[in-house]
Amino acid sequence: MSAGGEVNLSPFSFFNVMSMSPPILVFSVTSRGRDNSHKDTLQNVRAVPEVVINLCDYPxxxxxxxxxxxxxxxxxxxxxAGLTEVPSDxxxxxxxxxxPVAFECVVGQVMALGDGPGHGNLVVCRVVQAHVREAILLDGRPGIDPLKYEAxxxxGGDWYSRLRPENLFTVGRPNRHLGIGFDELPTHIRHSDLLTGNHLxxxxxTERAALPSPAQIEEIKAEPMVAYLLNKHRNDAAEQQKQLTLLARxxxxEGRVAEAWRVLLVG
Ligand SMILES: Cc1cc2nc3c(=O)[nH]c(=O)nc-3n(C[C@H](O)[C@H](O)[C@H](O)COP(=O)(O)O)c2cc1C
Known part of the structure; x- marks a missing residue:
């Protein structure tokens, strides 16, 4: 909003959450590349240090x-743009x-990150009120359900991406327990051409205590697929190792990490 009370609306992708308590969001308004002039948003936040950060979805x-x-x-x-104004609280x-989401904010600092064409101006915003569409909330828990919010x-350039359920995945947090780390992976596993950084x-x-025992490694040899590969490639150790690694991969x-460990230690 300008000093004269005129409303302005612009998209910003240089945006992030910087603090939960106090709740702080930032976005950056760059100067225009062609003449280093400032965009209306920057002039406005200097004149009226209040903004609403609205999150968009695919529609x-x-x-x-x-x-x-x-x-x-x-x-x-x-x-x-055919959008509807709602008075803020x-x-x-x-x-x-x-x-689907809007954060009413008071602007704290505005920090110039340079002075030439294209320099950013970081706008630090403290959230004073949040609005979230109920339909995108998780059932019975705080937070937004990524399956319901089509972010x-x-x-770069004219490219965007649309969040679809088939593109969502979870990554288990490592801080619940301490894994052995890359440096302690056996060399033949760590340097395998068949395993990516994600596999490794x-x-x-995996915690040290969860690594397979010799008995578990023996046992996996009887698993039908493992037994088949061991037998099929019994005369070619390199091929046998390759096929077992592919099975482990x-x-x-499939998330069967304990079994993958066992098969990688066979042989
Ligand atoms: C998806 C999208 C994201 C954008 N992100 C930014 C951004 O993070 N920072 C920026 O300065 N301009 C960004 N722009 C360009 C501004 O929205 C554009 O310069 C706008 O005209 C500024 O309006 P204003 O002069 O009313 O502030 C983005 C444009 C689009 C379409």
Missing amino acids: LVEQLSLASAEYPAGVNEFTK KVRPPRVAEC VSRL ARLAN QWLE
């Missing part, structure tokens, strides 16, 4: 893009009705 992405057009100061991009600028990310990380995240991808 809104083309309207968001429209709001990035360089209309002259004083033109309200809500109107141009605690700050003067309104929020976007269509957005978009801006990539799953192995390295498949099991790692």
Whole structure:
């Protein structure tokens, strides 16, 4: 919002969460590359240190893009992009009705990160009120359900990506226990051409106490697939090792880490 009370709306992808308590968000307004001039958003936050940061989802992405057009100061991009203003509870600028999440914020610091064309200006914002569409919340727990919030990310140039359930995955947090680490992986595993950094990380995240015992390694030799490969390649040690590693890789991808360890230690 300008000093004169005119509303302004623009998309920002240089944006992040920096603190939970106090709740701090940041975004960066760059100066224009062509003439180093400042965008309306920067001039406005200096004049009225309050903003609303609205999070977009896939159904809104083309309207968001429209709001990035360089209309002259004083033109309200809500109107141009067909979005609806809702009065905020605690700050003067309104929020976007269509957005699934909106944070009303008070601007603390504005930090110039350079002075030439394209330099960023970091705007540090303290959240004073949050609005979240109920339909995207997790069931019975605090937080947003990534399966219900169709987030978009801006990539380079005109590229964006759309978050779909098939692209979501979880990565177990390593801090619940201490894994052995990459440095303690047996050399033939660590330097295998068939295992990627992701495969090795799953192995390295295994606690020492959970590594297979000699009896468990013996036992896995009787597993039908392992027994088949051992027998089929009994006269070719290198091929046998390769096929067992491929089986371990498949099991790692299926989350069967303990069995993968066993098969990698056979032979
Ligand atoms: C998806 C998207 C993300 C953008 N992210 C940023 C950004 O992080 N920082 C920035 O300065 N400009 C960014 N822009 C460009 C601004 O939105 C654009 O310069 C806008 O016209 C600025 O409006 P204003 O003059 O009303 O502040 C982005 C544009 C799009 C379409």
